[in-house]
Amino acid sequence: MSLTRIDTDGRLTVITMTNAPKRNALSEEMIEGILAALKQAEADKARCVILRAEPGTKVWSAGHDISELPKTHRDPLGWSDPLRVVIRAIEEFPAPIIALIEGGVWGGGCEMALACDMLVATPDSTFAITPAKLGIPYNITGLLTFMNAVTLHIVKEMAFTAQPISAERALALGMINHVQAADEITRFCVDMARGIEQLAPLAIAVMKEELRVLASAHSITPRMFERVQGMRRTVYDSTDYEEGVKAFQERRPPVFLGE
Numbered sequence: 001m002s003l004t005r006i007d008t009d010g011r012l013t014v015i016t017m018t019n020a021p022k023r024n025a026l027s028e029e030m031i032e033g034i035l036a037a038l039k040q041a042e043a044d045k046a047r048c049v050i051l052r053a054e055p056g057t058k059v060w061s062a063g064h065d066i067s068e069l070p071k072t073h074r075d076p077l078g079w080s081d082p083l084r085v086v087i088r089a090i091e092e093f094p095a096p097i098i099a100l101i102e103g104g105v106w107g108g109g110c111e112m113a114l115a116c117d118m119l120v121a122t123p124d125s126t127f128a129i130t131p132a133k134l135g136i137p138y139n140i141t142g143l144l145t146f147m148n149a150v151t152l153h154i155v156k157e158m159a160f161t162a163q164p165i166s167a168e169r170a171l172a173l174g175m176i177n178h179v180q181a182a183d184e185i186t187r188f189c190v191d192m193a194r195g196i197e198q199l200a201p202l203a204i205a206v207m208k209e210e211l212r213v214l215a216s217a218h219s220i221t222p223r224m225f226e227r228v229q230g231m232r233r234t235v236y237d238s239t240d241y242e243e244g245v246k247a248f249q250e251r252r253p254p255v256f257l258g259e
């Protein structure tokens with residue numbers, strides 16, 4: 001059974017995550033579904049894509065599938081990790097992707113939403129950056145996604161507290177584009193997509209790629225990169241990393257010892 005649904009009229013593709021029982025956790029299977037839908041949308045020369053969960057959902061995405069995180073001693077967010085692959089696919093898709101958000105957006109799900117080009121959320125939506133809850137050393141391009149969405153102080157507050165922020169606050173911070181009532185949000189996003197469809201797709205595709213290149217243009221030396229990767233290794237080699245995943249699976253608060 002697929003964990004995503006694709007609806008398309010050729011110009012607009014709507015990708016719906018349909019694994020509500022698992023809160024649309026970004027498992028390898030879920031991500032394969034999103035990637036396949038993006039591939040079909042590109043083949044259809046879609047002018048716009050909407051990425052959403054089922055209407056009325058309480059959780060847009062619970063983030064990385066925790067049960068698929070590697071045991072210790074392996075980078076949990078390496079280049080070929082499915083979450084990293086889908087973030088790049090969204091960023092490189094040659095047309096605007098609108099994240100239609102309802103409910104809670106967690107961790108890697110928050111990064112996936114922010115990797116989209118515009119975000120429209122219902123008033124009850126929330127956004128949380130959760131690595132500190134699990135003892136995960138988030139990766140450097142992932143943190144850049146957050147830094148490109150809000151100011152550094154807000155990224156730090158969200159990452160260091162792991163507390164969700166409301167759609168209202170996210171809008172005030174410029175992290176999302178619009179807040180729309182649940183009974184209007186679909187029409188609002190479709191209308192935005194229909195407007196985009198009337199514009200020059202080549203110009204939009206090139207501007208999207210130019211903005212991606214500019215947003216990722218940060219100078220970091222090989223020495224700086226290797227130092228940070230070494231620091232991340234001490235985290236995913238730690239007992240805290242094991243504890244974070246175990247505590248979630250045992251449905252209990254984690255006890256982090258800093259080792």
Ligand code: LCV
Nearest residue numbers: 021022023025062063064065066067106107108130131136
């Ligand atoms: C697998 C899940 C998940 C899940 N994975 O429903 O950003 S990083 O670095 O942290 C990155 C590594 C990342 O994204 O990690 C994941 C970060 N996500 C979170 O911390 C959110 C974890 N989930 C929750 O806190 C709750 O599930 C929320 C608040 C999202 C929903 O709570 P609710 O009470 O509505 P349950 O917790 O009962 O979850 C329903 C089912 O979904 C599974 C969960 O194990 C349960 O499965 P079973 O019914 O088989 O027990 N589930 C939820 N999130 N991220 N599985």
